Amino acid sequence: MATIKEVAELAGVTPTTVSNVLRDRGRVGTATRERVLNAVAAKGYRPNLNARALVERRAPTLALMLGCITNPFYPEFTLQTNNAARRHGRFLLVCNTDYEPDGGSGFLAEVAGSLSDGVLVANTGSLQVDELKSIQATGTPVVISVWEFPDVDPGIPCVAFDSHKAGYIATDHLLDLGHSRIGALVGSEKNGIHGGRYKGFCDALRARKVKHLKTDARFGTDSYQGGFDAALDLLTSTPDLTAIFVSNDLPALGALNAAASLGFNVPEDLSIVGITNIELTSQSRPALTTVAIPTAEMAEKSVDLLIKLASNDPDAPAMVRTADPVLIKRASTAAPKSRATK
Known part of the structure; x- marks a missing residue:
């Protein structure tokens, strides 16, 4: 296996220059950079990541902890996070906890501070913030990448988007179309991770003086099957609904199929709106x-924040906010029949 010294001799430079080229650091001229890269290719040189970690006293990797890899949002978020990590010259380790508390705790205990230079937590899920604080207390940077409550400081550095506004925008769209009998499917408990989205839904109705009955809402799991089952139950018990707000896209897709199985035509008989844009x-x-929601921006800002924390940057903020959510109009929403036929 070629060494960095052999690459340097072939390129006619010092090992430090080779290192700077490979890490995209320092000022290296174009011609010198090209010679170094040609020498790297000719020698088939691969940096020793373990040695680099010992010299620099930091791991060359960042860790990302996910709730459930089968939820399409997470692979999309992981791709964006990986791209951001590579731009910083880091590799990404990914752990799928499957929403199991022991899985998340075990991953943090094994990876934090040893295999990775810091940990990104896509959302806290079943983990308690105190558990993250205990990892942080060991000196390992931790960032919550998808924090849904920008008005609440979790006590852990985070990247936050306005989930309340997302719920408000989705509901406002249905109200603008003329809907007043609107049900809600929420992929968590009322005060759970989607609580901000549901509050946005309720506040939008309240602002238009549209009544929302407790019987018109279902709280469950953030999954396709959860949305399917909840929609079946809601539409069976309340068939006069003309629209459904769903707190996330995956259960909204389940609601689409549940509506079809009950004979509802979407959007002629029933409008459905989700949140995320997977x-x-x-x-x-x-x-x-x-x-x-700004998925790519959340990934980019999460990695940037984690790198600052790992570098002991005194200007690293406690919370970074993203751009506001944006409505994407497609074919699953339309005016209710009573209005469309007027």
């Missing part, structure tokens, strides 16, 4: 109207 929403039939 790729599948543009591919469903009908394509799902949704409120897009």
Whole structure:
């Protein structure tokens, strides 16, 4: 296996120059950079990451902890996070906890501060913030990447988007179309991770003086099956609904199929709107109207924040906010029949 010294001799430079080229650091001329890269290719040189970690006293990797890799949001978020990490010259380790508390705790205990230079937590899920604080107390940077409550400081550095506004925008869209009998499917408990989205829904109705009955809401799991089952139950018990707000896209896709199985035509008989804008929403039939959250921006800012914390940057903020959510109008929403026929 070639060494960095052999690469340097072939390129006619010092080992430090080779290192600077490979890490994109320092001032290296174009011609010198090209010679170094040609020498690297000719020698088949691969940096020793363990040695680099010992010299620099930091791991060359960042860790990302996910709740459930089968939820399409997480692979999309992981791709964006990986791209951001690579731009910083880091590799990404990914752990899927499957929402199991022991899985998350075990991952943090094994990886934090040893295999990785810091940990990104896509959302806290079943982990308690205190557990994250205990890892942080060991000196390992921790960032919550998808924090849904920008008005609440979790006590851990985080990247936050306005989930309340996302719920408000989605509901406002249904109200603008003329809907007043609107049900809600929430992919968590009322005060759970989607609580901000549901509060946005309720506040939008309240602002328009539209009544919301407790019997018109279902709280459950953030999954396709959870949305399917909840929609079946809601539409069976309350068939006069003309629209459904769903707190996330995956259960919204389940609600689309549940409506079809009950004979509802979407959007002629029933409008459905979700939140997130995962790729599948543009591919469903009908394509799902949704409120897009800034996934790529969250990934980029999460990695940037973690790198600052790992570098002991005194200017690293406690919370970074993203751009506001944006409505994406598609084919799953329309005016209710009573208004459309006037």
